[in-house]
Amino acid sequence: MATQDVMIRVDRLSKSYGGPRPAVDDISFEVRRGEVLGFLGPNGAGKTTTMKILTSFLAPTSGRAEVAGHDVYSDSVEARRKIGYLPEDTPLYKDMTVLEYLDFVADVRGVRKEHRQARMKRVVEQCGISDRLGMLVGELSKGYRQRVGLAQAIIHEPEVLILDEPTSGLDPNQIAEIRGVIKQIGQEKTVIFSTHILGEVQATCSRVVIIADGKLAADGTPDDLMRKTSGQGEILLEVGGKRGNDTEPLALLRHVDGIEDVKVLATADWSLSDRPRATTFRITVKQGVDPRGDIARVIATADGMDLLSMSMDKASLEDVFRKLTTTSGTGAA
Amino acid sequence: MQNVVAIAKREFSSYFNSPIAYLVVAAYLILSGGLFFSGLFLGGQADMRAFFELSPLLFFIITPMLTMRLLAEERAQGTMELLLTMPVTDWEVVIGKYLASLGLLAVMIGLTIPFAISVAFLGPLDKGATMSAFVGQFLMCGTYAAIGLMASSFTKNQIVAALVALFIGFGLFILGRLVPVLGPWAAPFINAICIDIRFQNAARGVLDTRDVLYYLSMIGGCLLVAQATLESRRWR
Numbered sequence: 001m002a003t004q005d006v007m008i009r010v011d012r013l014s015k016s017y018g019g020p021r022p023a024v025d026d027i028s029f030e031v032r033r034g035e036v037l038g039f040l041g042p043n044g045a046g047k048t049t050t051m052k053i054l055t056s057f058l059a060p061t062s063g064r065a066e067v068a069g070h071d072v073y074s075d076s077v078e079a080r081r082k083i084g085y086l087p088e089d090t091p092l093y094k095d096m097t098v099l100e101y102l103d104f105v106a107d108v109r110g111v112r113k114e115h116r117q118a119r120m121k122r123v124v125e126q127c128g129i130s131d132r133l134g135m136l137v138g139e140l141s142k143g144y145r146q147r148v149g150l151a152q153a154i155i156h157e158p159e160v161l162i163l164d165e166p167t168s169g170l171d172p173n174q175i176a177e178i179r180g181v182i183k184q185i186g187q188e189k190t191v192i193f194s195t196h197i198l199g200e201v202q203a204t205c206s207r208v209v210i211i212a213d214g215k216l217a218a219d220g221t222p223d224d225l226m227r228k229t230s231g232q233g234e235i236l237l238e239v240g241g242k243r244g245n246d247t248e249p250l251a252l253l254r255h256v257d258g259i260e261d262v263k264v265l266a267t268a269d270w271s272l273s274d275r276p277r278a279t280t281f282r283i284t285v286k287q288g289v290d291p292r293g294d295i296a297r298v299i300a301t302a303d304g305m306d307l308l309s310m311s312m313d314k315a316s317l318e319d320v321f322r323k324l325t326t327t328s329g330t331g332a333a
Numbered sequence: 334m335q336n337v338v339a340i341a342k343r344e345f346s347s348y349f350n351s352p353i354a355y356l357v358v359a360a361y362l363i364l365s366g367g368l369f370f371s372g373l374f375l376g377g378q379a380d381m382r383a384f385f386e387l388s389p390l391l392f393f394i395i396t397p398m399l400t401m402r403l404l405a406e407e408r409a410q411g412t413m414e415l416l417l418t419m420p421v422t423d424w425e426v427v428i429g430k431y432l433a434s435l436g437l438l439a440v441m442i443g444l445t446i447p448f449a450i451s452v453a454f455l456g457p458l459d460k461g462a463t464m465s466a467f468v469g470q471f472l473m474c475g476t477y478a479a480i481g482l483m484a485s486s487f488t489k490n491q492i493v494a495a496l497v498a499l500f501i502g503f504g505l506f507i508l509g510r511l512v513p514v515l516g517p518w519a520a521p522f523i524n525a526i527c528i529d530i531r532f533q534n535a536a537r538g539v540l541d542t543r544d545v546l547y548y549l550s551m552i553g554g555c556l557l558v559a560q561a562t563l564e565s566r567r568w569r
Contacts, residue, residue, distance in 0.1 A: 055418040059567035073567075081420040091411030095350040096343070107339035108419045152415075 005033050007160050007190040008054065013063035015049050022061065023049045025214035031207070033159075036186035038205035038222075039194040042325050046214040047194040048088055051164050054192075055085045068159050081110070084158035088165050090149040094138030098129060098148055101137055102155060109156035119155060126181060127151040143174040150181060161185055163193035167200060179204050198321055212325035225320045234313045235285060236265070237295060240278040243304035249279065252298050258289035278308055285312075336421045340429025344403070345436045357398050358441050365391055365445060379456025381449055385466045385536035389529045392470075392477050393502030399437055400481025401495035403430045404559070408489035423563040427556055431482050438474040442467065462538020469535025472548040473528060477502050479555035486562040505529075 008031040016022040024046040031037045041047050052058040054065055056076035065072045070079035093101055102123070106116055124130045127147040132140060137148060146166065153161060166182070167175045182191055183204055195201065201208050202222050210218040210225075218225055239249045246264045253262050261284040268278045285291060292312060299307045348354035369384040376383065407413035416426060446467070452458050477498070484497035509527040512520050524530050528551075531544050 052414070057414055057418050057566070077420045077422060080418055083418070085415065085418045087411065087414045087418075089411060091413075091415055093343075093347070093412055094410070095347050100346075104339060104343045105419070107342075108336055108421060110335070110420070 006030050007033050007035075007068055008037075008192060009066040010050070010054070011064050011066075013050065013053060013065055014061050015046075015053060015058065016061045022214050024053070024060075024211075026063070027211065027214075027216045028063075029209050029216065029219055031160075031190055031192055033190055034186070034188065035190055035207055036182065036205050037190075037192040038201035038208045039192055039211070040196065040198070040201055040208055040321060041194075041211040041217075042196060045211045045325070047211065048164055050211070051085075051087075051162055051192075051194060054162055055083055056080050082159040084153035084156065084161045086149045086153045086163045086166055088168070090145050092137045092145060092148060092152070094136065097134055097136055098140070099133040101148065102151060105152040106155050111156050119157070123151045123155050126154070126184070128177065143170050146170060146174070146178065150178065154185060157189075159189060161189055161191045161193075163191070165194055165196075167195065167197065175200070210321060210324050217324040218320070235283040235292060235295070235310060236313065237281045237283055237299075237310045238278055238308040239281065239299055239305055240308045241304050241306040243302070245277065246279045249281065249299060249302075249305060252302055253281065253283065253295065256291050256294045256298055258286050258291035258294070260284045260286050336425040337429045337432065340416075340421070340426060341432040341436070344430055344433030348399075348433070348437050353398065353402075354437060357395055358437075358444065361391065361395050361441055362444055366448060369448060373452070373455075379452055379458055381452060381458070381463050381466060382536060384445075384448060385470060386533065388470050388536075389473060389506055389532045392474050393499065393506050393528075396434075396438070396474060396477035397481050397484070397495040397498035397502065400434050400478050400498060401485055401491040403434060403482050404485040404563070405489050405491045405494040409491070417563070417566075423560050426563065427482070427486075427560045431479065431556060434478045434482065435475055438478060439471065442471055442474065459538060465538050465540040466535050469532060469540050469544065472545060473532050473535070476528065476548050476551045476555075479552040479559075480505075483555040483559045483562070486559040502528075 008029075010027055010029050013024055013027045014022050015024040027046070027050065039047050039050070049058065053060050054067060054072060056072045056079060059073055067079040068082040070076075070082065072079045093104075096104065102120060103116075106120065111119055124133065127150050129144060129147050129151060132144055132148075137145065140148065146169075150163075150166065153163065161182075163182070167178050170178065179200065182193065185191060186204070186206075193204075205222060208218070208220060208222055208225060209216065237253075243249075246267055250262060250264070253259060263282045263284075265280040265282045267280075283291075283295070290312070292310060296307055296310065299305050365384065365387060368387055369381075372383040404413070407416060417423070449458065449463050449467075453460070480501050481494070481498040484501065485491075485494040487497060488494050505526065505528040507529075508523050509530045512523055515523075525547075531547055534541050534544055
């Protein structure tokens with residue numbers, strides 16, 4: 001891969017605020033042109049700190065980061081030129097109108113006067129704020145403020161777009177719109193955005209980096225990450241019938257190939273009613289096998305046992321996330 | 334340079350988006366005009382001495398109100414983060430903000446030029462002396478503004494910024510009155526740094542190079558500290 005295609009390079013980055021453990025602890029990853037990277041992690045994991053270092057607002061304690069080939073510390077003005085940034089909570093000057101504000105940003109961002117008109121028009125349309133240009137930023141609703149924040153981040157057509165929780169606090173329609181804009185931009189540019197909403201990552205990202213407790217917990221495409229843990233999927237099995245108590249099906253299941261562990265999740269004893277008694281089992285499956293057919297055969301052919309239901313839980317990104325961020329360090333990819 | 338202009342322009346116009354600037358300018362004009370003209374008719378002399386002698390006192394109180402928000406508000410609102418992640422240097426931010434406050438002070442001082450004109454109608458006014466006094470006054474205001482900007486870089490609380498600037502300004506102002514308390518050995522030292530003593534030369538219409546150097550080095554020093562404070566986010 002040609003080096004100029006790597007738009008963001010983070011190399012053994014650490015940042016300590018002087019607390020007992022660093023906010024960011026030895027993180028390395030790369031983002032290439034045209035990638036939309038979801039930056040995932042629980043609150044306080046170090047997402048915002050990493051982004052503040054990437055945008056040269058803070059300096060790393062150790063390690064380095066590059067944006068479009070420029071070191072964010074030693075060549076920070078050049079690095080910042082390539083970046084569009086939307087910080088958390090969208091801090092904008094409240095006493096300016098939207099138009100004044102965007103004009104100011106275009107000034108400082110060095111948007112040429114001859115392109116300004118066209119650029120402004122495009123951005124305003126893209127972010128859907130053309131009917132709010134004369135309003136004071138401070139009077140805008142949260143959703144519109146977020147759009148103005150996005151507009152200021154893309155007005156100079158940056159190579160790299162860094163967005164810190166761009167959809168937090170928005171309603172579902174607004175979230176969908178912002179996602180649309182991010183996707184559209186991500187086709188030609190590099191986008192990195194942080195979130196703790198997992199659906200967002202599945203909907204928009206081509207790659208995911210998960211951090212927990214300041215450490216890199218995973219790095220890959222959303223599918224990759226799901227596949228990695230899907231082997232340890234679970235089957236929920238409900239067995240009924242006269243002999244559908246817990247011990248007998250348990251003994252049968254032990255002999256099925258590909259099953260790692262079986263636990264009784266719940267027993268429903270309907271002895272006072274006329275409904276059959278039923279037991280629910282949670283079956284942990286070995287990596288990469290699907291023993292559902294075998295299980296069905298074993299139970300259905302056994303005397304006095306009825307197969308009431310069976311379902312396999314595919315690991316969702318949510319599981320991956322929870323797994324990686326609660327037992328941090330063990331799942332390093 | 335383009336960045337400095339953009340930042341200064343934004344900052345200057347935002348003065349007029351809030352009532353504070355209007356109130357402060359009005360207060361200054363009323364206070365200085367009232368005090369000056371009442372004294373003028375009592376004294377019966379067509380000069381601006383009384384007007385200028387007052388100004389170190391008035392400005393150390395007034396300038397902090399104009400400078401307190403410059404950096405503190407950016408910090409409180411979080412807009413500092415957006416500003417400093419744009420391709421601007423910390424210096425450009427400091428200079429841009431400083432120029433904006435100077436601009437407003439220039440407007441304020443400009444609005445008192447009619448005072449001098451009206452005095453000139455009443456009697457023979459030494460135009461040269463008055464002009465150098467105005468220049469000296471502007472330099473002195475510039476010094477207070479630099480102190481205010483520095484104070485504003487220390488905190489995100491505007492009130493704290495104003496008070497810090499007020500204390501420093503007051504200290505530089507009152508120092509001259511401490512000579513009798515401290516004894517004559519302190520006089521050379523105090524004469525060197527007391528802004529009031531410096532300015533009394535200008536009020537008489539004498540703009541000494543040493544005084545100009547004093548103002549400029551105070552301004553430079555304060556802006557340097559303000560810049561260092563901004564940059565310190567990257568050392569911590």
